[in-house]
Amino acid sequence: MKVMVTGGAGFIGSNITDAYISAGHEVTVVDDLSTGKENNLNPKAKFYKTDINDPSVEGIFKNGRFEVVNNHAAQIDVRKSVADPLFDAKINILGSVHLLENCRKYNVKKFIFASSGGTIYGECNETPPDEKAPKNPMSPYGIAKLVVEYYMNYYSEVFKINTVSMRYGNVYGPRQDPHGEAGVVAIFSLRML
Secondary structure, three states: OEEEEEOOOOHHHHHHHHHHHHOOOEEEEEOOOOOOOHHHOOOOOEEEOOOOOOOHHHHHHHHHOOOEEEEOOOOOOHHHHHHOHHHHHHHHHHHHHHHHHHHHHOOOOEEEEEOOOOOOOOOOOOOOOOOOOOOOOOOHHHHHHHHHHHHHHHHHHHHOOEEEEEOOOOOOOOOOOOOOHHHHHHHHHHHHO
């Protein structure tokens, strides 16, 4: 299977890329290296250093003939989304819609999205919330993740692209950056050590 992984030089995306390659799939990584690291890249993956909003991404789709797009490219900092909602929306909403449009145009069968396990729900009355809990994002980051899920529903209904949202919780593991808000388990582990 031919797979595009956006954000494939990041913590989660690079591990997903490794899993696809280990399973025998052909992987293309698209990452602008704004938060990802070049040394996270699997040498067996084809790599394009570009932003998901860049017009050159269409050429990657055209030549790649992908069956699956796994979108892990994102502006990942909730605080930055609050400080600069326009930048957050450009990457997290418009970038994802740009990918979905290319999926439609080049007949990609499946779109997988790295959503959020916490920011979509906001402050919850019940802990932990299940998927049926009310969605009440309290930050531009959470709003963007939810908006992309709605766009995915649209592309699924109208263009029959199979879409899946992965609402990750506190992910931890190899290649995680223990700095910043996203690495809470790594931060706690580092402090315990």
